[in-house]
Amino acid sequence: MSTPAVKLVSECFIKPQSPIEESNQICYLTPWDIAMLSMDYIQKGLLFKKPQSIENQQDFMNNLLGNLKQSLSLALVHFYPLAGRLVTQKTEDPPSYAVFVDCINSPGAGFIHATLDMTISDILFPVDVPPVVQSFFDHHKAVNHDGHTMPLLTIKVTELLDGVFIGCSMNHCVGDGTAYWNFFNTWSEIFQAKAQTGHDEFHSVPISHHPIHNRWFPPGCNRLINLPFRHHDEFIGRYESNKLRERIFHFSAESIAKLKAKANSESSSNKISSFQSLSAFVWRSLTRARNLPHDQRTICRMAVNNRTRMEPPLPHEYFGNSLHAVHAEAKAGEVLEKDLGWAAWKLHLAVANHGDAAVQKYVKEWLQSPVVYRFDMLVEANSVMMSSSPRFNMYGNEFGMGKAVAVRSGYANKSDGGVTAYPGREGGGSVDLEVCLLPETMAALESDEEFMSIASACNPLC
Structure with a gap:
């Protein structure tokens, strides 16, 4: 029996509710932003239950879509670069290629309404995340450079039989995960403010965290940074991963606390964080599941936010990219024969040593020899890549339907060994990990007694 397909109902563009000031027409991109031109869009979304009190499904969806569009239009007043498009200025002699965001000359952000004849249970209860989830997002297989002709932001609202999925695709040149969830949180805050006041129109709704658009150089x-290229074909690549299995594993607050205590005890430390402990546990588990030769080099990478590591620090509301990937590496035999504390300490040192000096050094070297990262440059065999953060406020976004039942992501930025962290729905320090592996590796992980004694299947409806 074939799986139902997502059906397009309508699509349109959403502009900021009020005109953008002329002084904000151009958004210049920093080295951190430009380096992302060949990477994928960020694709994350939330799955909601339809309210049980619905009497008329059509009226409910019409009201929801209208309110989503209105609140998005007002959110774009604050996050105006998301309504723009990428623009390139080129010269031939000497060759240069400069990319920036034109925030005005654009039709706006995308907004799509679609339907799918499936239920929440059809999405959440298969062991693996079903492939149809990739259809909940726009910009499938797009890279950020495609933002010259595609929206820098698209919201796709997919109506299920008993639920609604709100998928957001954002160009990674415009912002990182911190910027992404700051936008998402503000959009939800504006939506909720209207619902609480009962006003029919969205006016000047106050927001808690105003984005800061003064980008750091x-x-x-x-x-206007010039890349030494004549054409984007010289630096754009499109990565196609092998066939992967994708599964969500849940780690309770208690299990993570035990991992942290174990890691710190074994390393005679009190400095290793919960997430470093969890990442080390995943690194060791995947190394074991891959059954690598003992002399095989293996790497664990962790995405870190530069904002708090700089002197002076950048504010949390800084809208743009400010992230880096730190790593620890070792022979597979070392990772498996030594204890959890040894692996966690290596990750702790990688994070602790990434301060202002390291950030400034990276930017200085990048300006001397600019690099546009392609996904295949970052994907290494036998590696683990820990991305996103359980600290992001994902379940605080309600859109009039109560707390979401799950977070899911699209096709973008996935590879063998890719692990995406989300907060657990029950909060309290629990974490859900979205793990992508080759089928044979996933099967070995599922049979790993140590891993499965700590992790559990994710049941968001409990």
Whole structure:
């Protein structure tokens, strides 16, 4: 029996509710932003139950869609670069390629309404995340450079038989995960403010965290950065992963606390964080599941936020990219024969050593020799990549339907060994990990007694 397909109902563009000031017409991109031109869009979304009190399904959806569009239009007043498009200025002699965001000359952000004849249980209860979830997002297999002709932000609202999925695709050149969830949280805050006041129109709704658009450039750096290329074919690549299994594993607050205590005890420390302990546990588990030769090199990477590591620090509301991937590496035999504390300490040192000096050094070297990262440059055999953060406020976004039942992601940025962290729905320090592996590796992980004694199947409806 074939799986039902997502059906397009309508699509349109959403502009900011009020005109963008002329001084904000251009958003210049920093080295961190430009380096992302060949990477994928960020694709994350929330699955909601339809309210049980619905009497008329059509009226409910019409009201929801209208309110989502209105609140999005107002959110874009604050996050105006998301309504723009990428623009390139080129010169031939010497060759240069400069990319920036035109925030005005654009039809706006995308908004799509679709339907799917499936239920919440059809999405959540298969062991693996069903492939149809990829259809809940726009920009399938797009890279950020495609933002020249595609929206920098698209919201796709997919109506299920008993639920609604709100999928958001955001160009990674415009912002990182912190910026992404700051936008998502603000959009929800505006939506909820209207629902609480009962006003029919959205006016000037106050928001808790105003985005800061004054992008960080090192001293003396030109705001319009020129890449030494004539054409984007010289630096754009499109990565196609092998066939992967994708599964969500749940880690309770209690199990993570035990991992942290174990890691710190074994390393005679009190500095290893909960997430470093969990990442080390995953690194060891995947190394074992892959059955690697003992002399095989293996790497664990962790995405870290530069904002708090700089001097002076950038504010949390800084809208743009400010992230880096730190890593620890070792022979597979070392990872397996030594204890959890040894692996966690290596990850702790990688994070602790990434301070202002390391950030400034990276930017200085990048300006001397600019690099546009392709996904295949970051994907290494036998590696683990821990991305996203359980600290992001995902379940605080309600859109009039109560707390979401689950977070899911699209096709983008996935590879063998890719692990995406979400907060557990019950909160309290629990974590859900979205793990992508080759089928044979996933089967070995599912048979790993140590891993499965700590992890559990994710049941968001409990």
